[in-house]
Amino acid sequence: MIRMFLRHVTKDISAYCHGELSSEESKQFAEHLIACAKCRTKFEEVKLGIKLAEQLPRLSAPDHLWSELEPLLAKQTTSAARPSVFWMWQSQVAAAAVLLLIASVGVFWIYKSSRAPQKPSWLVRRLDGAPKIGSEQISNNGRLAIGEWLETDGSSRAQIDVATIGNVDIEENSRVRLLQTRPDEHRLELVRGKMSARIWAPPRLFFVDTPSAVAADYGCAYTLEVKDDGGSVLHVTSGWVAMESKDRESIVPAGASCETRPGVGPGTAYYEDASPAFREALTKVDFNPDVAVRETALASVLDQARPRDTLTLWHLFRRSDGADRERLYDKLASFVPPPPGVTREGMLRFDEKMTSQWLDVLEPMWTGNGGGKMVPKKVADAYFRVRNGLSRRLKDMAPK
Amino acid sequence: MVMAEQLIDGRVIEACQQGDRDAFQLLFETYKDKVFSIAVYSSDGDRTIADDITQQIFLKLFTAIRQFRGDSEFTTWLYRLVVNACLDERRRRRRLLPWGEMVAMKKPGERKPQEKQYARLEIAEAVQAAIGELKPKFRLPILLKYIEGLSYDEIASVMGCSKGTVASRLNRGHSQLAKRLSHLNNPEVWGD
Numbered sequence: 001m002i003r004m005f006l007r008h009v010t011k012d013i014s015a016y017c018h019g020e021l022s023s024e025e026s027k028q029f030a031e032h033l034i035a036c037a038k039c040r041t042k043f044e045e046v047k048l049g050i051k052l053a054e055q056l057p058r059l060s061a062p063d064h065l066w067s068e069l070e071p072l073l074a075k076q077t078t079s080a081a082r083p084s085v086f087w088m089w090q091s092q093v094a095a096a097a098v099l100l101l102i103a104s105v106g107v108f109w110i111y112k113s114s115r116a117p118q119k120p121s122w123l124v125r126r127l128d129g130a131p132k133i134g135s136e137q138i139s140n141n142g143r144l145a146i147g148e149w150l151e152t153d154g155s156s157r158a159q160i161d162v163a164t165i166g167n168v169d170i171e172e173n174s175r176v177r178l179l180q181t182r183p184d185e186h187r188l189e190l191v192r193g194k195m196s197a198r199i200w201a202p203p204r205l206f207f208v209d210t211p212s213a214v215a216a217d218y219g220c221a222y223t224l225e226v227k228d229d230g231g232s233v234l235h236v237t238s239g240w241v242a243m244e245s246k247d248r249e250s251i252v253p254a255g256a257s258c259e260t261r262p263g264v265g266p267g268t269a270y271y272e273d274a275s276p277a278f279r280e281a282l283t284k285v286d287f288n289p290d291v292a293v294r295e296t297a298l299a300s301v302l303d304q305a306r307p308r309d310t311l312t313l314w315h316l317f318r319r320s321d322g323a324d325r326e327r328l329y330d331k332l333a334s335f336v337p338p339p340p341g342v343t344r345e346g347m348l349r350f351d352e353k354m355t356s357q358w359l360d361v362l363e364p365m366w367t368g369n370g371g372g373k374m375v376p377k378k379v380a381d382a383y384f385r386v387r388n389g390l391s392r393r394l395k396d397m398a399p400k
Numbered sequence: 401m402v403m404a405e406q407l408i409d410g411r412v413i414e415a416c417q418q419g420d421r422d423a424f425q426l427l428f429e430t431y432k433d434k435v436f437s438i439a440v441y442s443s444d445g446d447r448t449i450a451d452d453i454t455q456q457i458f459l460k461l462f463t464a465i466r467q468f469r470g471d472s473e474f475t476t477w478l479y480r481l482v483v484n485a486c487l488d489e490r491r492r493r494r495r496l497l498p499w500g501e502m503v504a505m506k507k508p509g510e511r512k513p514q515e516k517q518y519a520r521l522e523i524a525e526a527v528q529a530a531i532g533e534l535k536p537k538f539r540l541p542i543l544l545k546y547i548e549g550l551s552y553d554e555i556a557s558v559m560g561c562s563k564g565t566v567a568s569r570l571n572r573g574h575s576q577l578a579k580r581l582s583h584l585n586n587p588e589v590w591g592d
Binding site for chain 2: 010011012013014015018020042045046048049050052053054055056057058059060061062065066068069070072073
């Protein structure tokens with residue numbers, strides 16, 4: 001493992017993407033990739049090459065080809081040295097046999113052609129009870145193909161292998177569907193229940209669609225629960241996860257959570273050890289339709305915030321405007337003073353360079369907790385250092 | 401190697417070996433699109449040349465199939481025939497055509513402005529053109545992977561090289577495609 005970690009993996013990129021590496025090799029590959037900027041750059045290049053090559057269409061041979069070929073074949077047959085013994089053997093019986101062969105082959109061909117092409121699928125293991133794929137109960141193992149649903153009841157659980165990049169435990173009373181699996185995207189849909197994911201892949205290869213947001217993996221472990229009303233709760237235990245909707249995005253590090261609501265999208269990321277009052281106020285800021293209630297709640301969030309809650313304040317700051325933006329800036333600056341060269345005026349207009357500079361100081365405060373369960377701490381630290389676009393996303397989070 | 405190809409079993413091949421025209425037509429129908437596709441991509445998109453290559457491959461197959469002993473998978477044997485025919489044709493054309501004409505053939509179609517939103521079809525056209533610019537040793541593994549759906553082991557068997565060489569050539573082929581078509585690395589282009 002150490003050897004693999006130190007050795008660059010560029011020559012294995014295509015094999016990794018095509019599932020030609022063993023499970024252990026894939027894991028080691030991903031661990032190296034997370035920590036190695038050079039290999040990651042190459043990975044992005046090869047991934048694009050694969051995406052492009054997948055667009056290569058299979059062409060149809062022109063219809064005239066057989067009619068042109070047939071006379072040439074006849075010519076070759078007559079000039080062939082050896083006569084066919086096939087027709088020498090009781091011709092009528094042979095002809096009948098050929099007809100039968102062609103007919104049966106034809107029927108089989110039509111039967112096979114009428115069936116959907118073989119779809120990629122993931123291995124599913126039964127953990128408890130009797131989980132179902134479609135309407136079929138699985139005994140010990142099963143396969144979940146694209147478009148198929150996996151369902152657990154109150155006494156059943158299952159584990160899914162996410163191609164070669166990780167696995168997902170599906171808890172009781174859950175319903176998930178495999179939407180996509182290909183080298184550059186693996187996607188599940190969770191419409192009900194709870195799942196725990198452990199992914200050892202480069203960022204943004206694994207996604208989970210829920211009714212109110214999409215969870216995008218950044219090399220991590222997390223649980224995601226979808227409630228009956230379509231809202232969801234994300235808890236990240238290692239690495240980072242982005243919760244995304246059309247208009248909102250929250251970047252959630254280890255030790256933090258994020259709630260989502262249908263029609264609204266993701267709320268703001270918060271640390272799970274924040275006070276109940278802070279969390280209650282944040283829920284109002286995120287989801288209460290009443291402007292006055294949100295104003296009061298924001299004041300409460302600012303009152304209750306600890307230095308560690310700069311994660312939440314940063315998200316709110318990036319979504320705010322007017323006086324709220326100023327209040328949030330002042331609170332953030334009171335916890336973590338901006339570095340030299342970063343001014344209040346510049347930050348209030350989201351100056352790109354200043355935003356990056358301040359984020360460089362803030363971000364390490366958000367990554368010091370909860371990591372290291374799935375990947376070695378050294379790897380995780382390296383990942384956080386190189387960030388691979390994460391800072392950009394934190395910097396560019398769309399205003400509300 | 402599923403679906404219709406599963407129909408090509410020992411009985412069909414034996415019938416072909418004994419000169420059964422219907423069995424041979426079944427073989428032709430099963431593989432014609434795949435063989436033709438590789439021929440097109442190997443002849444820089446020239447369908448007339450691809451027609452000729454495809455015909456030559458099936459003519460050769462019809463005679464050579466008598467020598468097929470089943471030591472390897474039939475498909476491996478067939479694709480070896482296809483790869484060799486494509487390489488032979490390329491060598492022949494290289495001898496016949498002046499260098500400038502070869503280069504000109506490698507650039508079919510008109511270049512489209514980068515600002516334009518590419519539809520999937522346009523992406524496919526751009527990929528086809530870029531595939532034509534790859535050296536055969538990088539192009540053929542890509543065709544066997546994406547057109548024929550072969551595994552690395554199967555490609556290695558067809559090309560007579562190691563699995564590691566296949567992985568390496570695919571890697572370099574993918575990289576070269578990405579570099580040549582880097583302007584397509586834009587979510588708006590793909591409609592993502």
